[in-house]
Amino acid sequence: xxxxxxxxxxxxxxxxxxxxxxxxxxxxxxxxxxxxxxxxxxxxxxxxxxxxxxxxxxxxxxxxxxxxxxxxxxxxxxxxxxxxxxxxxxxxxxxxxxxxxxxxxxxxxxxxxxxxxxxxxxxxxxxxxxxxxxxxxxxxxxxxxxxxxxxxxxxxxxxxxxxxxxxxxxxxxxxxxxxxxxxxxxxxxxxxxxxxxxxxxxxxxxxxxxxxxxxxxxxxxxxx
DNA sequence: ACCCAGGGTCATA
DNA sequence: TATGACCATGGG
Numbered sequence: 589x590x591x592x593x594x595x596x597x598x599x600x601x602x603x604x605x606x607x608x609x610x611x612x613x614x615x616x617x618x619x620x621x622x623x624x625x626x627x628x629x630x631x632x633x634x635x636x637x638x639x640x641x642x643x644x645x646x647x648x649x650x651x652x653x654x655x656x657x658x659x660x661x662x663x664x665x666x667x668x669x670x671x672x673x674x675x676x677x678x679x680x681x682x683x684x685x686x687x688x689x690x691x692x693x694x695x696x697x698x699x700x701x702x703x704x705x706x707x708x709x710x711x712x713x714x715x716x717x718x719x720x721x722x723x724x725x726x727x728x729x730x731x732x733x734x735x736x737x738x739x740x741x742x743x744x745x746x747x748x749x750x751x752x753x754x755x756x757x758x759x760x761x762x763x764x765x766x767x768x769x770x771x772x773x774x775x776x777x778x779x780x781x782x783x784x785x786x787x788x789x790x791x792x793x794x795x796x797x798x799x800x801x802x803x804x805x806x807x808x809x810x811x812x
Numbered sequence: 813a814c815c816c817a818g819g820g821t822c823a824t825a
Numbered sequence: 826t827a828t829g830a831c832c833a834t835g836g837g
Contacts, residue, residue: 612818630819636835637818671834675820715820735818780818789816 593801596747596764600771603778606797607785610777613725620693621650622726626718627679628670640670652684652693679713686711697727705731716754724776730769732761733776737783744787744804 594602613622621641629637643666644650649658658666664677686707690696699707701723708719716734723731734757742748748757765771786796793805 626818629817631817632819632833633817633835635817639835669834671817672819672832673834675832679820713820717819721818733818737818776818784818 596760599779600765600775602797603782604774607778607781609774610781612773612777616725618650619697619726620652621645623683623693623722624650624680626721626725627676627683627713628667630672630676630718632671637670640667643667643669652687655680656684656688675713679711682711682713701727701729701731704729720758721776724769724773728769730762730767730772732758732765732772734758734761735776735780737780737787738776740789741779741783741787741798744791744802745798746803
């Protein structure tokens, strides 16, 4: 069906113009730090997750080998500010164990994208979003990240019904976008920023750059 | 005092 | 398939 106005690929240009480059994961020069951040930020503010990463770095254990050598209770204590610390400590341990089996992080991240994604998903505590975040921001592979902000945005725009699977939404972006990890990394960051700023559970549509094309915003106006 | 945050797992029906 | 309980800290 035809619809006027912007489409999936246009989100990139609209948001980049509205918000500018997000420069996510500054420290992406250290892939392991990115992986740890991706795990610690699950359902948690980046402030809290970042605190956990910093504590690990200050303790000198921000490597797969050092994490494996830590007592679980010590690891839990270091990442406590990130919340869900028992589950996340177990996830970190499991990841590091898998990395060791692969002969190191660089070897592990050098696996083909589909293989690496399956390997990540087989680890307890790593689901589709975390796996794709690792693929994009640590491995530099174009596997689009779909998070709660992405779903909420698409639902409010009226571009999805809400019952679509993760894979369906990811496939829609993959079809619309060039297969460029830089674009994937930037767009996900932009959608997240947009979500935090405007497309919140309690929406703030007044100055949203999408307000003129958002069906949700139109309904809000009708109600008011 | 509530709501929310850059999810995932497991039990249940 | 789909809904709910649970995990837990910290800021608004």
